[in-house]
Amino acid sequence: MQDYSIHELELISNEIRQDIIKMLEHAGSGHSAGPLGEVEIYVALYYMILNHRPSQPNWSERDVLIQSNGHCVPVRYATMAHAGYFDRQELQTLRRFGTRLQGHPERMRLPGLESTSGPLGCGLSQAAGLALAFRLDNQEKRRIYVVMGDGELDEGNVWEAAMFVPRHKINNLVAIIDRNNIQIDGPTEDVMPLEDLKAKWSSFGWHVIEVDGNNLEDLIDAFHLSRAIIEKPTVIIAHTIPGKGVDFMEQDFAWHGSPPNHEQAVKALHELRTLKGKITSEHL
Amino acid sequence: MVKVNLVEYQKGYQKEPIRKGFGRGLLKLGQMNQQVVACCADLTESTQMLDFAKAFPNRFFEIGVAEQNLATVGSGLAAGGKIPYISSYAAFSPGRNYEQIRTTICLNNRPVKIVGSHAGVSVGPDGATHQMLEDIILMRALPNMVVISPGDSLEAEKATFQMANDNRPNYLRLAREATAIFTTNSTPFEIGPAYVYREGNDVSIIATGAMTFQALLASDQLSNEGISCEVIHVPTIKPLDQATILTSLKKTRLAITIEEGQASGGLGGAISELSTSLFPVPIFRLGINDRFGESGQPDELLNYFGLNSDNLIQTVKKIIKIKR
Numbered sequence: 001m002q003d004y005s006i007h008e009l010e011l012i013s014n015e016i017r018q019d020i021i022k023m024l025e026h027a028g029s030g031h032s033a034g035p036l037g038e039v040e041i042y043v044a045l046y047y048m049i050l051n052h053r054p055s056q057p058n059w060s061e062r063d064v065l066i067q068s069n070g071h072c073v074p075v076r077y078a079t080m081a082h083a084g085y086f087d088r089q090e091l092q093t094l095r096r097f098g099t100r101l102q103g104h105p106e107r108m109r110l111p112g113l114e115s116t117s118g119p120l121g122c123g124l125s126q127a128a129g130l131a132l133a134f135r136l137d138n139q140e141k142r143r144i145y146v147v148m149g150d151g152e153l154d155e156g157n158v159w160e161a162a163m164f165v166p167r168h169k170i171n172n173l174v175a176i177i178d179r180n181n182i183q184i185d186g187p188t189e190d191v192m193p194l195e196d197l198k199a200k201w202s203s204f205g206w207h208v209i210e211v212d213g214n215n216l217e218d219l220i221d222a223f224h225l226s227r228a229i230i231e232k233p234t235v236i237i238a239h240t241i242p243g244k245g246v247d248f249m250e251q252d253f254a255w256h257g258s259p260p261n262h263e264q265a266v267k268a269l270h271e272l273r274t275l276k277g278k279i280t281s282e283h284l
Numbered sequence: 285m286v287k288v289n290l291v292e293y294q295k296g297y298q299k300e301p302i303r304k305g306f307g308r309g310l311l312k313l314g315q316m317n318q319q320v321v322a323c324c325a326d327l328t329e330s331t332q333m334l335d336f337a338k339a340f341p342n343r344f345f346e347i348g349v350a351e352q353n354l355a356t357v358g359s360g361l362a363a364g365g366k367i368p369y370i371s372s373y374a375a376f377s378p379g380r381n382y383e384q385i386r387t388t389i390c391l392n393n394r395p396v397k398i399v400g401s402h403a404g405v406s407v408g409p410d411g412a413t414h415q416m417l418e419d420i421i422l423m424r425a426l427p428n429m430v431v432i433s434p435g436d437s438l439e440a441e442k443a444t445f446q447m448a449n450d451n452r453p454n455y456l457r458l459a460r461e462a463t464a465i466f467t468t469n470s471t472p473f474e475i476g477p478a479y480v481y482r483e484g485n486d487v488s489i490i491a492t493g494a495m496t497f498q499a500l501l502a503s504d505q506l507s508n509e510g511i512s513c514e515v516i517h518v519p520t521i522k523p524l525d526q527a528t529i530l531t532s533l534k535k536t537r538l539a540i541t542i543e544e545g546q547a548s549g550g551l552g553g554a555i556s557e558l559s560t561s562l563f564p565v566p567i568f569r570l571g572i573n574d575r576f577g578e579s580g581q582p583d584e585l586l587n588y589f590g591l592n593s594d595n596l597i598q599t600v601k602k603i604i605k606i607k608r
Contacts, residue, residue, distance in 0.1 A: 108393055115363065116392040119383055125353045126388060129360020129368070132345060136321070136366070157384070160353035168345065 004047055009216050012047065012082060013039045017245045018272050019078040019091055025265035027095040030103065033242035033255040034149060035075035037180045037214070041238055042079040044219040045145060054084035057112035063142055064130060066115050068123020069149035069178070070104040071257075076113075077101050085112050121155025123148060124175055128161055131170040143227075144173045151183025154192045159204070165233045166205030174226045175206075175235040178213065180242040182253035197237060206235045213238025245272055288481050289470045293504065297464040302494065303401050305437030306458055307332025309444030310369060314340050317448055321361055323347050323370045325354045331371035331401040331458075351377045355384035355396070362394035367448050374400030374416035374457065382422055389453045390428045397447050398423075399456045404493070404544035405572065405589055406461040406582040415577035420492075420543070420550035423455040424522040430475060431522040433457040433543075433551075435496040436465045439519060442473040450475055459544070461582040463494040478525035480532065484512035486607070487600055488532040488539040492518045492551045495542040495570075501593035506600055513600065524554050526562070533563050538607055540568040540600060544591055547571030568603050570596065 004012075016039050024030045045065055046052070053059045067076055074094065081088045086100075093099035100110040104118030115126055127146040134142050152158065165173060177197070185191045194200075198208045207229045211218040219238065226234040242256070243249025246268040249260075260268055291297060313320050314336050321343045324333045328346070337344035345361075347354045347370075354370050354377055361368040370377065378385050378398055389396045400419050407415045423431045430452050434440040440458060447454045454475075472479065481496070482503045491499040496517040503513040514532050518525070533539055539559070541552040552569030559567050572589055586592055590599075 106391065108391075115359075116387060119387045121352075122356045122359075122384055122388050125356035126360035126363065129357035129362075130364045131360075132321075132357070133361050133364020133366045136343065137364070157352040157356065160348070160350035161356070164347065164350070164353055164357065167348075 006216050009043055009047060013043045013216070014245070014272060016043065016075070016078045016082055018269055019081070019088065020074050021246070021260060021265050021268045021272070023074050023078065023091050023094045024259035025262060026092050028259060029095060030074060030259045031071045031257050032249055032259055033182060034069065034072040034178065034180065036246060036249065037240035037242045037244045038072055038075045038147065038178050039244065040214050040216050040219055041147060041176055041178065042075050044216055044223060046079050046083045048220050049223045050145070057085060061142065064114050064144045066123045066127050066144065066146045067105060067117055068146055069120060069152050070117030072149065073105045076105065080112060120149070120152040121157035124158055125161035125164065127173050128165050128168070128170060131173050132168060134172065140172050142172065145176065146173070147176045147178065150177055150179045150181065150188050150194060151191070153177070153194055162201065162204045162206070170233055171230050173233050174223065175233070177235060177237050178240055179237050180240045182242050182256055184256050186253050201235045205232060207232040208235050208237060210237045210239065213240035214244050247271060286472055286479060288472065288479055289468050290481060291466050291468055297466060299462040299464055300437040301460060301462050302434055302437050302440045303332045303458040303460065305434070305440030306399060306444050306456065307335055309441035311335045311339060313445055313448055314343065317367065319365065319367045320448055321345065321366045321368050323354055323358055323368060325349055325351050325372040325377065327372055331399065333371050351381040352384050355381040356388050358396040359388040359392060359394045362396050367395065367397065369397040369399055371399040371401060373414060374403040374419045375414050378419055378422055378455065379416055386426055390426045393428055395451050395453055397454045397456065399458060401458040402460045403457045404459050405577040405585040405591070406459055406544065408461065408582040408585065409579050411579040412576035417545045417572050417577065419455070419457060420521055420545050421553070424550070424554065428453055429522065430454045430520065432475060432520055433492040434519050435493060435517055436463060436467055438465055438467050438469065438471070439473050443475070443519065446475050457493065459494060464497045466497050466500060473519065476520050476523065476525060478516050478518045478520070478528040480514060480528065481517050482513060482515035484514035485536060486512045486538070487604060488514045488516060488536045489596065489600070490516045490518060490529065490539055490541045490551065490555055492521060492543050495544055495591060498591070498593045498596055499542060502596035502600065505593065505597055511600060511604060518551060521551050521554055524558060526558055529555060529558055530563055533559055533565050537565045538603065539565060540570060540596070540603060542570040542591065542596060545571055547573050566603065566606060568599065570599065
């Protein structure tokens with residue numbers, strides 16, 4: 001695995017955000033806020049944490065990343081393309097007829113996706129089943145990561161899995177919750193209160209780490225720390241800003257399920273390319 | 285015609301619940317195939333997984349009363365290269381976890397073996413909530429899914445075995461109550477074919493599950509009365525053995541289906557769809573007519589809903605008139 005400085009990872013994250021905006025504008029539908037907020041989670045995983053080979057997506061010793069909240073798949077497609085799984089040009093086929101980049105991820109269409117998701121709440125238990133299979137095959141050194149949304153935690157299936165994982169003493173599994181506080185109908189605490197989220201997971205038998213989910217250094221530290229926790233499974237509650245990087249999208253639940261139109265995309269890209277004026281943009 | 289080697293009537297019939305055959309098959313399979321694993325949602329004895337669980341504790345996973353987790357953990361085990369058999373009552377799996385089966389097993393194309401026990405009204409005293417009548421309909425609607433409904437415990441054992449070698453998602457339908465063992469060890473069974481158990485010219489009786497035994501009884505009685513029935517056993521409802529069914533329909537030009545489930549959308553639905561497209565003949569469907577079951581003794585309920593040879597005989601006598 002190549003080593004990247006935090007600064008390099010930040011620049012990659014910025015490029016991925018631009019790709020997400022372009023993909024969504026071109027597709028004309030899709031979710032904006034979640035994917036933008038989760039960029040650092042995916043960059044940390046694909047560039048620093050996962051043991052994987054982009055040129056061999058089915059490599060038998062790879063770590064497994066399961067995306068439970070399939071609606072956020074644009075961030076995964078964009079990060080996979082940047083990491084070398086496929087050409088970035090293909091990103092523009094998102095949601096188009098015949099594409100490998102379906103509106104919600106389908107394992108059978110794109111190697112490297114690991115599972116098919118969209119209907120919420122099903123990723124953690126699939127990860128649990130996979131962990132049990134690894135145990136039977138003495139492959140417990142392979143680690144399994146599951147990214148979930150916070151709105152997704154309304155699903156009963158999540159809590160069935162939250163009980164199941166500690167019951168079977170699975171400790172090569174890390175759950176990541178994108179705690180961005182929004183879901184389609186509004187703020188999570190208005191729609192269906194989740195707090196005290198840390199206490200909930202602790203009481204279910206999980207080791208809980210809370211981090212700034214848009215801070216690469218904190219995320220990478222948390223992933224490393226999770227390897228040292230062997231008596232329990234780990235859940236990382238990653239506090240993120242929905243729509244991160246684009247001022248008019250940040251913290252606004254209206255952007256949960258909407259794409260930018262052309263004008264909005266131009267505005268967003270301008271903002272991203274200059275990093276809010278901190279760097280000089282390259283003219284694209 | 286394939287030699288079917290059924291039990292000779294003169295010898296009488298032994299009885300055993302179909303689910304017992306699953307339990308035996310799974311245990312033997314576990315001994316032979318290390319990739320086979322099992323999960324159950326707190327009904328391990330009742331669904332006959334207990335022997336496997338005791339023999340292979342490291343390959344058995346208790347899920348608790350959580351059928352959504354049952355299906356999705358199964359999907360994950362299959363992702364890890366295992367052959368997971370997941371069991372509960374059919375009312376709960378595939379009843380409650382349909383969407384998990386649809387997305388994480390069928391669309392995801394993971395070869396999970398879903399075992400739904402206690403299907404049909406013959407569950408008895410537990411009543412309507414536990415008498416699953418729509419499982420065939422639900423499962424046969426799903427792309428990639430194979431739907432298997434064995435006729436007796438011996439066939440269930442063979443099916444359990446063969447499912448391990450089938451790389452598609454499978455649904456295996458089981459029943460609680462003891463029913464006649466009418467097949468033998470040498471009766472052919474493979475996933476896919478329908479089997480002609482009796483040849484005849486006047487009417488095709490097309491049956492699945494334990495209803496095939498009722499069809500055999502009816503056929504024998506009717507032949508004494510000069511009505512020649514062709515009895516076709518359909519253990520694999522999806523994919524349907526179109527050739528065998530069509531050959532029979534072309535010969536008899538009249539059919540009746542019988543199943544212990546809703547009369548629309550299941551086996552009867554599948555046969556009717558095939559017939560209307562490729563060889564339209566009158567098809568009559570015996571089953572439960574758009575209602576739920578209720579508490580009672582198994583035989584009492586089967587008789588009440590007309591799921592027996594007597595009702596089959598009466599119905600055949602009625603419908604045969606349209607040909608004469």
